[in-house]
Amino acid sequence: VAAPQDAATVTLADWPYRSNFMRIGVPSEIKNHEYRVGLTPASVHELVAQGHSVCVQAGAGAAIGLTDAQYLQAGATLAATAAEVFAGAEMIVKVKEPQPAECLMLREGQILYTYLHLAPDPEQTAALVKSGAVCVAYETITGPGGGLPLLAPMSEVAGRMAIQAGAAHLEKSKGGLGMLLGGVPGVPPAHVVILGAGVVGTNALQMAVGMGARVSVFDRNMERLRHLDLVFGNRIETVYSTTHAIEEHTALADLVVGGVLIPGAAAPKLVTRAMVSRMKPGAVVVDVAIDQGGCFETSHATTHADPTFVVDGVIHYCVANMPGAVARTSTFALNHATIGHALALAGKGWQRAAAEDPHLRAGLNVVRGQVTCKAVADQLDYDCADVAGLLG
Numbered sequence: 001v002a003a004p005q006d007a008a009t010v011t012l013a014d015w016p017y018r019s020n021f022m023r024i025g026v027p028s029e030i031k032n033h034e035y036r037v038g039l040t041p042a043s044v045h046e047l048v049a050q051g052h053s054v055c056v057q058a059g060a061g062a063a064i065g066l067t068d069a070q071y072l073q074a075g076a077t078l079a080a081t082a083a084e085v086f087a088g089a090e091m092i093v094k095v096k097e098p099q100p101a102e103c104l105m106l107r108e109g110q111i112l113y114t115y116l117h118l119a120p121d122p123e124q125t126a127a128l129v130k131s132g133a134v135c136v137a138y139e140t141i142t143g144p145g146g147g148l149p150l151l152a153p154m155s156e157v158a159g160r161m162a163i164q165a166g167a168a169h170l171e172k173s174k175g176g177l178g179m180l181l182g183g184v185p186g187v188p189p190a191h192v193v194i195l196g197a198g199v200v201g202t203n204a205l206q207m208a209v210g211m212g213a214r215v216s217v218f219d220r221n222m223e224r225l226r227h228l229d230l231v232f233g234n235r236i237e238t239v240y241s242t243t244h245a246i247e248e249h250t251a252l253a254d255l256v257v258g259g260v261l262i263p264g265a266a267a268p269k270l271v272t273r274a275m276v277s278r279m280k281p282g283a284v285v286v287d288v289a290i291d292q293g294g295c296f297e298t299s300h301a302t303t304h305a306d307p308t309f310v311v312d313g314v315i316h317y318c319v320a321n322m323p324g325a326v327a328r329t330s331t332f333a334l335n336h337a338t339i340g341h342a343l344a345l346a347g348k349g350w351q352r353a354a355a356e357d358p359h360l361r362a363g364l365n366v367v368r369g370q371v372t373c374k375a376v377a378d379q380l381d382y383d384c385a386d387v388a389g390l391l392g
Helices: 041-049 068-074 082-088 122-131 152-169 199-210 222-235 243-250 273-277 288-292 322-356 374-380
Strands: 023-026 053-057 077-079 091-093 111-114 134-137 191-195 214-219 236-240 255-258 284-287 308-311 314-317 364-367
Touching: 023 082, 041 053, 041 068, 041 322, 053 082, 068 077, 077 082, 091 322, 111 322, 122 364, 122 374, 134 322, 152 199, 152 255, 152 284, 152 288, 152 314, 152 322, 191 199, 191 243, 199 214, 199 222, 199 255, 199 288, 214 222, 214 243, 222 236, 236 243, 243 273, 255 288, 284 288
Parallel strands: 023 053, 023 091, 053 077, 091 111, 111 134, 191 214, 191 255, 214 236, 255 284, 284 314
Antiparallel strands: 134 364, 308 314
8 A cells, every 4th residue: 555755634535446455544632641552563464464544634643653654664654634534444443432523424324433431420321322433442342361451551551640640649749648658667658459350350350469459349249359369379368249348438438449340331330438437538549440430439530630629538539541541652552452443344344344253243332233242232222223233
């Protein structure tokens, strides 16, 4: 695929098109302090090598050192505006959920491949239904061994960042108790409570233990708790998750990390407003589940520009795109997970790709005006369409 020599605006006529291949668009992310990009130059090269054409919005990766020249060298064309990318693409590859202005640029039959997190977001869901686009959500695509392989890399990043962010906000200058997470000889470390022993919780646990904190991890999966006990031994406390246990431990905690997940659905509210009111003034909560509505009753989404708020003296860190703060690491980790399904969608089309791969099929959340993810449909009171009937 021939690429222009600079970032001049492309027209649809300039965008290479060949039958049986796909035109793929990568717009710049516009969410607050979001610097990740849907495709790296290496991922572009993979798609171009298969015969597809890729158009990237100029400057989309510049903030994390992925230059327009690198994209051109990989075989992409460049467009000056997101509107041109959306207008020409048959498939849009993003990182974060489309913002309202982007939803308006989607059209019927166009594939959108990105994180969506629809269950707590009725406005976005309605906009995607209205667009008629085929919306594939990274966070509900399953893996052969169970799990959510496209969500996992960002959960790993967010889990590790949760301890980093929590430790920073325990500092007195940030409004916290004025505690060093790991303490010093003669002074006890902070008590960290981690709700959920999945990918987020395990990565938070590794960081907290590594920094010398006292750690209690909660889950209802006893096999998972047994595994963590075997790995970490008496360096951690494993707790079967009940309302009473959560209430008891959060009241004494210095930092609480919420990392629970029900795939596709809104997160359960494990920590009530009353529990928060009984926590120590200056304690910190980090709600990693905020993309799915949050697991603290007092949570609401914040941004990297204004990451915290205080309820009953407790600092709440509820940034909805935490991995965006380490955007270069996150972009490469995410692309390693997403490129395989991107190649399948581009090479086979969404219907054949989804028909042949039940794991990819699980990622279909909205298809041509119909909600196809049961968890989203149940949460937002939509009829759930049968995916099999839409595959043709």
